Amino acid sequence: MTYVVGLTGGIGSGKSAATAEFEKLGIAVVDADVVARQVVMPGTSCLQAIAEHFGSHLVTKNGELDRRALRQRVFSNPEEKEWLNNLLHPAIREEILVQLEQAKSPYVILSAPLLLENGLEKYCQRVVVVDVPETVQLQRTLQRDNSPKKEVEAIMQAQLSRDTRRQKADDILNNDGSIEKLQQQVKQLHQRYLAAIVAQEK
Incomplete structure (x- = not known):
């Protein structure tokens, strides 16, 4: 039985x-964002289904x-978003497992x-939340992605609130300081x- 630690946090x-700090310590990381890209790579059945449903121009x-055109297509269309989620979520979950x-x-x-x-915590023994104040989230994302402020705020709104995430966490990594401070917490x-x-193996 693999011991799985779920790691999450707002944008x-x-x-x-x-x-990256866990990887430096020799720990494997399965990244749901990477898997989400893998399941729609050229030649996959998911990509074929998307092209058939939305049109080959995607x-x-x-x-x-x-991906950008697809995001714009489903962002304000709940039915299309649901169709896409019903296609991709099971494929992503299967590949993650x-x-x-x-x-x-x-x-x-x-x-x-x-x-x-998405209920992925049920596969995890522990859940660790990377936590920063919402003002820091907004500032960092705007600097990193060059996205319009409204778009970033909409993404933040769609995610769980900071308080809810903290309540559901087994462990919290405070990431509003230096990289050294983060490294220290990860090592602990x-x-x-x-x-x-x-202890579990005894």
């Missing part, structure tokens, strides 16, 4: 920075999904922005998870 909280000349099973490290991180929203959690696995 701009620094999930990638946190998972596939670029290199045979890849035009395969990758978790194949992980070779003492425990594995499942990194997912919508871990709690790493030791705690290794100890929990040893």
Whole structure:
């Protein structure tokens, strides 16, 4: 039985920075965002279904999904969004479970922005939330993505509130300070998870 630690946080909280620190300690990371791209790669049945449903103009000349065009198409259309979710979520979930099973490290991180929203925490022994104040989330995302402020705020609105995430967390990584501060916290959690696995095996 693989010991799975779910890692989540709002947009701009620094999930990638946190998972990079776990990787430095030799821990495998299964990233739901990466898996979401893998299931719609050229030649996949999901990409074919999207092209048939929405039209082949959503596939670029290199045979890849035009993610931006798709996002714009479903963003304000609840029915189309639901159709897309019904297609992709089961495929993503299946691939995540395969990758978790194949992980070779003492425990594995499942990194997912919508871990709690999509019920993925049921596959996890622990849930760690990367936490920053909402003002920091907004500021970091605007700097990183060059997205319009309204778009970022809409994404934040669609995600769980900061309070709800904190309540559902087993562990919290405060990421409003330096990278060294984050590294320190990750190392402490790493030791705690290794100890929990040893205790579980006794």
